Structure formats: structure tokens, C-alpha cells
Amino acid sequence: MSAASARDGSGRGRGISRSIESPAARAPQASAVRAALLDWYDREARDLPWRVSPLARRQGVQPDPYAVWLSEVMLQQTTTVHAAPYFRTFMARWPTVSALAAAADGELMAAWAGLGYYARARNLLACARAVVERHGGVFPGTEAQLLALPGVGPYTAAAVAAIAFDEATNVVDGNVERVVSRLFAVQTPLPAAKPRLRALAADLIGDERPGDWAQALMDLGAGVCTPRSPQCGRCPLDFACLAFEAGRAAAFPFRAPKSARPLRRGLVLTLVSSGEVGLVRRPPRGLLGGMMGLPTSPWSAGDPDLAWLDASPGAKRPCGLIRHVFTHFELELRVFRADLDARPAIDAQWTPRHEAQKILPSVFRKALDAAMGGPDLSSGGAGASGNRSEGL
Numbered sequence: 001m002s003a004a005s006a007r008d009g010s011g012r013g014r015g016i017s018r019s020i021e022s023p024a025a026r027a028p029q030a031s032a033v034r035a036a037l038l039d040w041y042d043r044e045a046r047d048l049p050w051r052v053s054p055l056a057r058r059q060g061v062q063p064d065p066y067a068v069w070l071s072e073v074m075l076q077q078t079t080t081v082h083a084a085p086y087f088r089t090f091m092a093r094w095p096t097v098s099a100l101a102a103a104a105d106g107e108l109m110a111a112w113a114g115l116g117y118y119a120r121a122r123n124l125l126a127c128a129r130a131v132v133e134r135h136g137g138v139f140p141g142t143e144a145q146l147l148a149l150p151g152v153g154p155y156t157a158a159a160v161a162a163i164a165f166d167e168a169t170n171v172v173d174g175n176v177e178r179v180v181s182r183l184f185a186v187q188t189p190l191p192a193a194k195p196r197l198r199a200l201a202a203d204l205i206g207d208e209r210p211g212d213w214a215q216a217l218m219d220l221g222a223g224v225c226t227p228r229s230p231q232c233g234r235c236p237l238d239f240a241c242l243a244f245e246a247g248r249a250a251a252f253p254f255r256a257p258k259s260a261r262p263l264r265r266g267l268v269l270t271l272v273s274s275g276e277v278g279l280v281r282r283p284p285r286g287l288l289g290g291m292m293g294l295p296t297s298p299w300s301a302g303d304p305d306l307a308w309l310d311a312s313p314g315a316k317r318p319c320g321l322i323r324h325v326f327t328h329f330e331l332e333l334r335v336f337r338a339d340l341d342a343r344p345a346i347d348a349q350w351t352p353r354h355e356a357q358k359i360l361p362s363v364f365r366k367a368l369d370a371a372m373g374g375p376d377l378s379s380g381g382a383g384a385s386g387n388r389s390e391g392l
């Protein structure tokens with residue numbers, strides 16, 4: 001086997017301790033792993049709008065807990081590239097947690113449109129308001145206190161405590177699970193392996209620079225130890241990696257077979273009057289709760305409810321079918337359009353199309369595009385965002 005194939009994870013690596021999982025070997029190995037990864041992070045840390053670089057950190061610059069929290073919430077369902085412009089917009093518009101807490105619900109929901117997983121936007125507001133009410137607008141500084149805030153789960157609490165306050169927490173997301181599963185060649189499939197991976201990740205944590213350690217692991221998982229093509233030739237941890245040594249880096253983590261997403265079906269109606277589109281606000285709880293949307297029938301596994309369409313205003317014409325992938329199911333919507341001479345007596349917000357395009361979640365942008373014969377290129381938007389998976 002060539003050196004190149006060994007270095008890219010397809011062959012055996014250099015000599016390492018095979019017994020990294022044994023208690024006797026773990027402590028010295030963990031300190032070597034920590035030192036190697038932190039050195040790498042000092043050289044290779046990504047430049048992210050919410051990040052204080054390792055150099056700046058050493059020079060005494062403290063991260064803004066608000067910025068750290070905001071970025072972590074945004075990043076839970078999307079990539080750094082997609083989240084960055086949203087982050088900049090939010091920070092310009094609401095530069096402090098107190099400013100965000102004072103935002104109107106609808107205003108924040110509109111700004112969140114396109115980030116997916118809208119329950120997070122609602123939780124964002126609830127958390128900001130709790131920080132103001134309970135802590136005078138100052139983020140509490142420990143994992144336990146952060147966890148007590150509404151909408152802050154174990155991952156976010158651990159990440160904010162580590163990055164913003166340098167607490168030695170165990171920050172484990174999918175990226176970290178992947179890195180750890182490869183380092184230790186964990187053969188139990190996910191999700192059953194989660195507790196084991198969490199315990200192994202905890203064994204690697206030290207007291208030195210916990211915030212940088214958490215971010216270094218994230219960077220390694222995002223840019224080097226990637227899901228399909230781990231770049232072991234660039235990896236600072238190749239000397240300690242059992243999956244690399246075995247030449248099977250890309251095979252980890254093992255996963256239990258996935259069950260297919262269920263399919264739901266429904267109808268969606270675009271009402272057009274005097275060049276404006278009728279938008280309706282969705283109920284505050286549940287799927288896309290509180291967001292603006294187009295009128296739709298219930299979404300279910302069975303046939304769509306045509307009686308709903310009959311009871312809706314206007315003469316409807318079919319405009320095709322769209323599909324959209326949510327976290328837990330796939331949605332198929334039959335799209336209809338009705339051009340109205342007079343506005344019906346329904347609780348709708350009549351909105352120019354280019355404005356509607358900005359505030360609608362992806363699934364409804366997609367339906368609007370279908371009803372209007374294509375994306376609205378005049379608004380400068382890219383139209384509906386493909387089939388990116390969207391949360392509830």
C-alpha cells in the first residue's frame with residue numbers, strides 16, 4: 001500500500017498505541033491528542049464571524065456570550081456558510097440580548113425565514129426574554145445555569161459554557177461523534193453508540209483552553225474528518241486514530257439502518273389579488289408555528305382533502321406538485337392558484353410577491369414559485385431553496 005493511500009485514510013497509518021481505549025494508555029494519549037489538536041487549531045482555526053480567534057483569545061479578547069449563543073442556535077440545523085449572513089443581519093439589527101428580547105415575534109420570525117427549524121426561533125425569543133428577566137440581560141456563566149434557560153438544550157448549554165466562559169464541558173454534536181468514533185474505532189452503531197462516544201469525548205477534555213478545544217474539535221469534524229472523505233493526510237490526530245490505522249476511516253461511525261421518512265400529502269393555495277399574494281399566519285404551536293404561510297389543507301398520509309379546496313375562495317387552477325423534506329417526514333403538496341377580482345373575507349395579509357418571497361419559509365416559497373410560473377428573480381432572491389431538510 002502506498003504512503004499516499006495510507007495518509008488519505010485508505011490504508012494503514014503510522015505506529016500508534018493500539019490500546020487507546022485501555023485505562024492505562026488513555027491518560028497520556030489524551031494529553032498528546034489535546035496538545036496536537038490545539039496546536040493545529042492555533043494554525044488552522046476557521047475565521048467565523050462569531051468567533052474570537054485563538055490569538056485574540058490569548059491576547060485577552062473575551063467572546064460575547066450573546067454572539068456565541070446566537071451562532072450555536074443558528075448552527076444547529078444549518079452550515080456555517082448558510083448561517084453567517086443571518087448571523088450578521090441579526091447582530092446588526094439586534095446587537096444585544098436585550099435588543100433581541102424586545103423584538104416583536106413576527107419581526108423575528110420573518111428574519112429567521114430560510115434558516116429552518118422554526119421552533120428554534122420561538123425558543124430564541126423565549127430565551128432572550130428570560131436572560132433579561134432573570135439575569136438582567138447578562139448571560140449566566142455556567143453550563144447548569146444556561147441549561148435552565150428556556151429552549152437551551154444540553155448541547156447549546158455545553159457549547160456556550162465552553163466557548164464563551166471557558167468551562168470544561170463536554171460539547172458533543174454529530175461532528176464530534178464522528179471524530180471520536182474514528183479515533184477509537186467504535187464499532188457499536190449509532191444511535192446506540194452515543195453514550196459510549198460521549199464518555200470517550202469526555203476523557204479527552206482537559207483544563208487547558210476548554211473553549212478552544214471545543215472549537216478545534218468542531219473545526220476538525222467540519223473540515224478534515226468529514227463524513228465521506230476524511231482527509232487523514234491533513235489530520236493532526238492521525239498518530240492516535242484507530243480507524244486510520246485500520247485503513248477504514250470513512251467506514252466510521254457505524255450506523256443502524258435508517259427507516260424511510262414517511263410521506264404526507266396536502267394542498268396549497270396561492271390567492272392573487274391586485275398583484276398581491278394572500279398570506280396567512282400559521283398557528284403559534286406546531287409545524288412552522290408563528291410563520292407566515294400560504295393557505296393549506298391539513299397534511300396527512302392519506303389523500304388530500306379536496307373539500308378544503310372547494311371551500312376556499314376563487315376559481316382554482318392546478319399548478320403542479322412540489323415536494324419538500326422536513327426533518328421527520330417528506331411533504332408532497334399539490335399547488336393551486338386562484339386569481340381574485342375581489343378580496344375575500346379571510347384573515348390574510350396581502351403582500352407583494354417579492355416581499356412574500358422574503359418572509360415565507362422554503363416550503364411555501366417553493367409553492368409560490370410553482371403557482372407563479374417560476375422564481376421571482378427581480379427580488380434578488382434565489383427562489384425556493386431546493387429540497388434542503390427543514391425542521392419543525
Ligand code: SF4
Binds near residue numbers: 230
Ligand atoms: S481523526 Fe478523522 S481525519 Fe483524523 S486520522 Fe482519524 S479518521 Fe482521519
